[in-house]
Structure formats: C-alpha cells, structure tokens
Amino acid sequence: MHGLMQDWPLTVDKILDHARNWHGDREIVSRSVEGPIVRTTYAEVHGRAKRLSSALKTLGVKPGDRCATLAWNTARHIEAWYGIMGIGAVCHTLNPRLFAEQLCYIINHAEDRVIFTDLTFLPVLLEHRAKMPTVKHVVVLTDEAHMDPAAYPGALCYETLIAAASPECVWGDFDENTAAALCYTSGTTGNPKGVLYSHRSNFIHTLVTMGKDVMGISATDTVLPVVPMFHANAWGLAFSCSAVGAKLVMPGQKLDGQSVYELLESEAVTFSAAVPTVWQMLLGHMRENKLGLSTLKRVVIGGSAVPEALVRAFRDDYGVSVTHAWGMTETSPLGTLATPSGKTMHLDDEAQLRFTLKQGRPPVGIELKLVDDAGERLPHDGTTFGRLMVKGPFVVGEYFKGDGGDILDDEGFFDTGDVATIDEHGFMQITDRAKDVIKSGGEWISTIEIENLAVGHPKAALAAVIGAAHPKWDERPVLLVKLQPGVESSKEEFLSFLEGKIAKWWTPDDVVFVDDIPLGATGKIDKKLIRERMKGYVLPTAKAKETA
Structure with missing residues (x-):
C-alpha cells in the first residue's frame, strides 16, 4: 500500500522559487570581479536566472547538456547555477585552481557545451580553446563596459545575453532524479572523476544541512561562504541560504585575510565557512592589526583537519564557536559535523575540545562503518583504526561515465579512502588518507x-x-x-x-x-x-x- 500524500518532485528550482515567494527582498551582496560591492535580492536573482534559462534554450541547450561555470562566488554565479539547473541542464562547476591540462581534460570528459566564466579566467580559456571541441559558447559574467572582444573573440556578454532573453521560462517539470550538477574530484591519484548530483540528492542534502546540529543556519543569519561554489556546491550553502532566507554575502576572488575581514564587519556576518588556511590568514590579519569581530558567532571549518590552535584562537580570543566538518565531493559534501551530542553537551570547554577536534557525527541520512582490509566491520571504540565507508541518499553511487568501475561494496557503502576511528559517542575522527x-x-x-x-x-x-x-x-x-x-x-x-x-x-x-x-x-x-x-x-x- 502506498501513502496518499502529494507527489511533489524535489527539484532545486523550487528552492529559489521559495526564496522569491517568501523572502524575495532578502539581500545577496557580492564583491564583484570588476571591483565594486554589488547588492541584489533573491527576487532579482530569481528573475535574472529565469532570463538566463531562456537564453540557454535560445543557444540550443537541452536537458542533460552540461554547462560549465569557471567563476568565483558572486550573485551572477548563483544566477547561472539556478538558471542552468532549472531547465534540466547540468551545472558543471570547474575548479580554476587546477592545472590547465586538467581543466581541458575535465571539460572534454564532461562534454561541456557552454562555459560561463569570470573575466579572470579568459586568458586560460583563450590559450586552450582549440583543445575544447565540445564547447560551443563562452559567456563572460560581466557587462558590455568590461567586455574586451580581443580577450576572447566570439565570447558572449552575460548582461547583454540575459537582457535580450524572455523573463518567462518554465522550470522543473522533470523527474527529481534528473542530473542537476557535476563536480569532479581533485584527481590526486589518476584523472579527476565526475560526481553527478541529482536534483533529489541536492534537495535532500539541503534539508539535512539546515538541521540545528548540522549547519543550523536560519533566516536571521548573514552567511559568508568563503568556500567556493566549485568546492562541492559551496558545502550546500548556495541552496540552504536560499531555502531559509539568510542574507548571503559572496566574497568574489579576494580571499585574503583583510578582504574577508572587511566583509565580515561591513555586512555584519554571523556565520561563515571555509578551509583552515583561510581562517589562518584571517587570524593573522586581525592579530597584526589588533582587530576584533563584532558579529561573527559561528564558523564551519572543513577541507582538512582543523588545528587545535585555530579552535582555541577563535573561541578564547574572539568568542567564535567552531564546528569541525568532514565531507568530500562524493558526499555532496557534508558527511559529519562535530556538534555536541546529548552525552557531551555538559562537558566544560576543555573537555569539549577533545570532541570538537574530531570530524564529528553523521546527520540523518548518512551511514558510516569502519572495515579492515578484508572488509570486516570494526568496533566503534575510539581506538581501532579502519577504512571509513559511507552511504546515503546524497552519496555517490558511481562516477560519471562509469569511471572507476564498481565503487560500492556488497552493502552499498562507498570507500572514502580515509582511515578513521569512531568512538563510543559516535564521533568519527580521520587519522589519515589511506595512501x-x-x-x-x-x-x-x-x-x-x-x-x-x-x-x-x-x-x-x-x-x-x-x-x-x-x-x-x-x-x-x-x-x-x-x-x-x-x-x-x-x-x-x-x-x-x-x-x-x-x-x-x-x-x-x-x-x-x-x-x-x-x-x-x-x-x-x-x-x-x-x-x-x-x-x-x-x-x-x-x-x-x-x-x-
């Protein structure tokens, strides 16, 4: 017997629809690539993303086609993000920090038809355009005043493109398991592999990240995602902030300590997320200039293990709470977060620190296990090392185009490549990459x-x-x-x-x-x-x- 509830496909266009309908006037602030701070709203982003969808259809983009973004965190990038996914095309975020040869490999492997790029990256695209035969259009995320035809002959201006496009475009109207986004692993061993997210997996990941013991952001937060959108969907923040109505502050290309600090203070940021190196630069800038933090309350740190000195500095010197997180491209990316449990919540700061430094507990929807080299399960005693395995509705099932072959074990778990322990309270700690x-x-x-x-x-x-x-x-x-x-x-x-x-x-x-x-x-x-x-x-x- 099936239930009798409405069948409402979980497609990510509904997230931005919700943002327009219920908190459309909430701000999205960007440090633009051209320099100035630019202010817009969720409603304006929604309207411009719809125009982009219409423009993509005019360019011949069909459902399932891959459209790449080579861009920093800005409102234009968010517009492209939703505009691509809204019509059933696949948003392929490219990591500009990869070598040019790796970028060409990824673009060709994905068979990208359109690339949306910031001005910053035009030189590398121009140099290697002959090596990207599937790319039919390059769209520069800027206005006519900043377009230089010589920088990339034949490139399209983003603002001109959407200004000429219809504001009417139907979003959704496809199965929730339709591919939504594509992100490639960093390729430290062999060629990068593609992780193809579905609308359903992204929607469920968004709902999970909104939990209090996960990201826990709300409509009253101002969020600065320093983590780039090309790092596994900016850890889902471009979706979850739209869903709850948090003010969103996008840092653009300037991620140094001074630039990050300026945005934290000028925009009254309450929540931020980044890798440890970004926070080290911020702390260095604040110490050197004897600065404090007026509004920042919480930071999530992931990407690599958080040093104890970093947690202590934020906590003791600036009154900022640190949440240590673990995940990977293959987990969309959030897999665990070191938020207190019912058993650890009453511990004092020093005792709590032992758990904060671990990668933490899985949210609902994520299953973990430790296994030995023979695939046998190992105990969760906090001392036994094993290979960390994971499964769930937003965990990879196979790589794009079948690369890597069968990547799941007999129980459907994915091998993360990490060696870890899990303690009696359920806190997981990465001890190393297996290699x-x-x-x-x-x-x-x-x-x-x-x-x-x-x-x-x-x-x-x-x-x-x-x-x-x-x-x-x-x-x-x-x-x-x-x-x-x-x-x-x-x-x-x-x-x-x-x-x-x-x-x-x-x-x-x-x-x-x-x-x-x-x-x-x-x-x-x-x-x-x-x-x-x-x-x-x-x-x-x-x-x-x-x-x-």
Whole structure:
C-alpha cells in the first residue's frame, strides 16, 4: 500500500522559487570581479536566472547538456547555477585552481557545451580553446563596459545575453532524479572523476544541512561562504541560504585575510565557512592589526583537519564557536559535523575540545562503518583504526561515465579512502588518507594529528608529515615545516614542542625546514608532490641503522 500524500518532485528550482515567494527582498551582496560591492535580492536573482534559462534554450541547450561555470562566488554565479539547473541542464562547476591540462581534460570528459566564466579566467580559456571541441559558447559574467572582444573573440556578454532573453521560462517539470550538477574530484591519484548530483540528492542534502546540529543556519543569519561554489556546491550553502532566507554575502576572488575581514564587519556576518588556511590568514590579519569581530558567532571549518590552535584562537580570543566538518565531493559534501551530542553537551570547554577536534557525527541520512582490509566491520571504540565507508541518499553511487568501475561494496557503502576511528559517542575522527598513513613496525601513525600539533607552534606557518623508508621499522615520520616570515628554529625546538602531546614512538625521526609546502587545487596539502620532492631523502636514523 502506498501513502496518499502529494507527489511533489524535489527539484532545486523550487528552492529559489521559495526564496522569491517568501523572502524575495532578502539581500545577496557580492564583491564583484570588476571591483565594486554589488547588492541584489533573491527576487532579482530569481528573475535574472529565469532570463538566463531562456537564453540557454535560445543557444540550443537541452536537458542533460552540461554547462560549465569557471567563476568565483558572486550573485551572477548563483544566477547561472539556478538558471542552468532549472531547465534540466547540468551545472558543471570547474575548479580554476587546477592545472590547465586538467581543466581541458575535465571539460572534454564532461562534454561541456557552454562555459560561463569570470573575466579572470579568459586568458586560460583563450590559450586552450582549440583543445575544447565540445564547447560551443563562452559567456563572460560581466557587462558590455568590461567586455574586451580581443580577450576572447566570439565570447558572449552575460548582461547583454540575459537582457535580450524572455523573463518567462518554465522550470522543473522533470523527474527529481534528473542530473542537476557535476563536480569532479581533485584527481590526486589518476584523472579527476565526475560526481553527478541529482536534483533529489541536492534537495535532500539541503534539508539535512539546515538541521540545528548540522549547519543550523536560519533566516536571521548573514552567511559568508568563503568556500567556493566549485568546492562541492559551496558545502550546500548556495541552496540552504536560499531555502531559509539568510542574507548571503559572496566574497568574489579576494580571499585574503583583510578582504574577508572587511566583509565580515561591513555586512555584519554571523556565520561563515571555509578551509583552515583561510581562517589562518584571517587570524593573522586581525592579530597584526589588533582587530576584533563584532558579529561573527559561528564558523564551519572543513577541507582538512582543523588545528587545535585555530579552535582555541577563535573561541578564547574572539568568542567564535567552531564546528569541525568532514565531507568530500562524493558526499555532496557534508558527511559529519562535530556538534555536541546529548552525552557531551555538559562537558566544560576543555573537555569539549577533545570532541570538537574530531570530524564529528553523521546527520540523518548518512551511514558510516569502519572495515579492515578484508572488509570486516570494526568496533566503534575510539581506538581501532579502519577504512571509513559511507552511504546515503546524497552519496555517490558511481562516477560519471562509469569511471572507476564498481565503487560500492556488497552493502552499498562507498570507500572514502580515509582511515578513521569512531568512538563510543559516535564521533568519527580521520587519522589519515589511506595512501598517506604511516605504518611503522606494523602500527599506524596519523600524519594529520602530528601536523595539527606542529602547526600550533608559534613559529610554524604550515606543517606536513610524510613517511620515509626505514630498514627496521619500514617507515618513520618526517616533519616538514614552513616557518613564519623572519623567524628561525631548530629540529630540537619542534621535537620538544611535540613531547608529551603524542605517543613517543610517533615522534618524527627528523624535522626538515622548507621554503614551501605545496597545496593542491582544493587547498589541501599536496602529499604526492611533497613525496616527489623528497624522493632522494634518507632518514638520519636510517643511515645510523645501516652504519651499525
């Protein structure tokens, strides 16, 4: 027997329809690529997105066609986002931090027909346009005053395009399982793979993120998504803010500490989300200029593990609550958040910190398990390491065009590639990527934990840990440190700083000071490149062992 409730397809165009109907006058503020701050509303964005949909149909775009965006977080990007998805086409967000060769591969693999781009990225598109045969139109997200025909001959002006288009366009009217958006993994191993989100998966993810123990944003919030829209849908904030009617502040291309601070203060931001490196830059700017925060109450930090020093600084120096989150492109992206549970809510700040630093608990709709190499389930005791597996209605089932083959186990779980523990309270903690974990004498050592402690040293700007070959222990940890400008340090100083904070046998066998620690396209430490750079490195302890 089926229920007798209305069958209302969960398509994301309904989210922006709701925004227009019930909080259409709520502001969306953007730092434009051209420079000035631009103010609009949900109602205006809705109307312009409808015009864009009409324009796309005029350009020959059909349901299922891929339309790419190569753009920063602005209101125009949101218009393109909803305008593409509203007619059943697929919004393919491109990461501009990828190498040009990777961008060309992704564009061709996706078979993008249209690319919406900011002025910033025209040179790379022009240089490689011959390598993108499926692209029929390039639309520049600007007005005629800023168009330069020589920058990309044949490119279309966004403002001119939508001004000439009809404001009447039917959205939705298709199955909720229709593809809505496409986002590629960062491709640290092999070519990037496409994750094809459906309208249903995005809608359900939006409803989940609005929960109090997840993002918990409301109509009274002013939200600054520093996390880019090309990073797994800006962690869903472009959807959830539209759904609840939060004021939305889009930072454009300027993500340095000063620029972020200016928006936080001038727009009275209450909630923000970004990777740790952004917050490190913000804290550095505030400390240097002796600044405070007037309105910011909560930040969500994800992308990589949050250092303890960062949580303490926000909490103790600025009165800002930090929520540590974990997810990936394949989970839309939110998978867990370290919000207090009924069992941990009464703990004092110091005791609570132990749980805040973990990646947290899954919201409803996400299932987690830990398995060993044979696929057998492992206990949730907080100490047993295992491969982290995940499933749910907004978790990938297969990659676009079947890349990677069958990616689910017999129970329908996806292997995240992370090694983790889950404690008795349900808090999950990532200990490493499976490919980065150090196995020393048969025991696992978490590079992430050592890195987070090391970067808490006042002289450290960045820290990374990799494994180096050892004749007795197979591998031993090496700590690489990029120092703050103008300071000096020593191996002994950093090892002394770590003493007592980690198990003695986790202590790095060496500390190497470097000028640069490379970051990948998503802002995470690029361990693959570090290992290549350190190819000829030999541990001092390994030399001593061989000599003995």
